[in-house]
Amino acid sequence: AQSVTQLDSHVSVSEGTPVLLRCNYSSSYSPSLFWYVQHPNKGLQLLLKYTSAATLVKGINGFEAEFKKSETSFHLTKPSAHMSDAAEYFCVRYSGGGADGLTFGKGTHLIIQP
Amino acid sequence: NAGVTQTPKFQVLKTGQSMTLQCAQDMNHNSMYWYRQDPGMGLRLIYYSASEGTTDKGEVPNGYNVSRLNKREFSLRLESAAPSQTSVYFCASRDGLAGVTDTQYFGPGTRLTVL
Numbered sequence: 001a002q003s004v005t006q007l008d009s010h011v012s013v014s015e016g017t018p019v020l021l022r023c024n025y026s027s028s029y030s031p032s033l034f035w036y037v038q039h040p041n042k043g044l045q046l047l048l049k050y051t052s053a054a055t056l057v058k059g060i061n062g063f064e065a066e067f068k069k070s071e072t073s074f075h076l077t078k079p080s081a082h083m084s085d086a087a088e089y090f091c092v093r094y095s096g097g098g099a100d101g102l103t104f105g106k107g108t109h110l111i112i113q114p
Numbered sequence: 115n116a117g118v119t120q121t122p123k124f125q126v127l128k129t130g131q132s133m134t135l136q137c138a139q140d141m142n143h144n145s146m147y148w149y150r151q152d153p154g155m156g157l158r159l160i161y162y163s164a165s166e167g168t169t170d171k172g173e174v175p176n177g178y179n180v181s182r183l184n185k186r187e188f189s190l191r192l193e194s195a196a197p198s199q200t201s202v203y204f205c206a207s208r209d210g211l212a213g214v215t216d217t218q219y220f221g222p223g224t225r226l227t228v229l
Contacts, residue, residue, distance in 0.1 A: 009154070034217075043118075043204065044157075044220040090156060101147055101172050102206075102218060104156030 002026050004033075004074075004091045006105035014113045019078040021108045023091030026072070033074045034092040034102070035065055044090070050074060061085070086112045116140055118221035120205050126227045127195045135190040135224050137205030144210035146188035147172075147218065148180060150201040157204060163188055164210065195228045202226070 007022040025031055035047040048059025055067045065076045074091060091105040121136045139146065144165050149157040149172075159172030163182040177199060179191045188207075192199060203224045208216040 036220075043222040046217050046219075049217060101159035101162050102149075102157070104158070106154055106156045 002028050002031065002093055003103060004093050004105040006089075006091050006108050008108050009106065010109045010111065012111040012113060013081050015083055016080050019076070019081045019085065019110065021076040021089050021091075021110065023074045023076065023105060024072050025074060025091075025093055028093075032094050033065075033067065035059065035063070035074075035076050036090045036092055038088045038090065038107075040087070047076070047089075081110075081112050083112050083114070086110055118205055118207055118219050120203075120221040120224050122224060123222070124225050126229065127192075128229050129196060131195050132191065132193050133195065134192075135203055135205075135226075136187070137189065137221060138187045139205075139207040139219070140186065141207060141209075141219065142185070143207035143219075144185070145208050145216075146182065147206040147208075148178075148188070148190045149204045149206065150174065150199075151204060151223075152201050160190065160203075195226075197228045200226060200228045 003026045005024045013019055033050040036044040037047050038044050047063050048057045048065055050057050050067045058064045063078045065074055067074050088107045088109050090107050092102050118139045147162045148160040151157045158174050160174055160178050161172055161180040163169045166185045169180050181189045205221040206218040208218045
């Protein structure tokens with residue numbers, strides 16, 4: 001099965017500073033990649049998805065991600081963090097290999113300092 | 115339009131008890147999924163149903179059974195609960211027509227504790 005690796009389990013930034021959450025994926029000729037966000041005690045909400053139409057993907061709440069095939073990366077960024085961005089973020093891909101369903105990274109906990 | 119709904123929200127069981135987690139979606143989606151979430155593990159797929167009448171095992175199916183009752187409903191059953199099944203369970207659905215670019219929509223989760 002295909003995999004994703006989130007490089008940081010925790011990221012802490014100050015409010016108003018840029019956010020970078022890193023994700024690498026195992027190589028595939030055509031990955032479908034997603035970022036989901038989970039606020040405390042809530043379900044998961046889709047932030048954005050890459051479907052090979054454009055390498056820079058814009059999502060909700062000012063987030064965007066860039067697909068870089070040469071680096072097998074799909075990092076999530078936001079220019080200016082807000083307190084409401086504090087949450088768990090998951091990099092996700094379809095499992096592939098004939099199995100339906102998603103494969104999740106282990107998550108990055110984003111902490112916003114006032 | 116409620117999206118994906120799950121019942122119950124919370125449940126405490128004793129080891130060996132059985133229970134069924136219910137999931138329903140009102141988006142006319144073809145595919146439905148059950149995941150479990152454990153600390154530091156992300157979400158892992160338990161079972162899925164690509165269409166009404168079909169079910170398949172995911173990454174961690176042991177100790178669980180599922181039923182795709184109709185297009186709307188997909189239930190997860192624990193026949194004899196074990197402490198290792200303490201987790202948060204999420205149901206999800208997707209249209210299934212656009213292949214791997216489909217978005218999966220998640221329910222709010224069921225928090226299960228097995229004592």
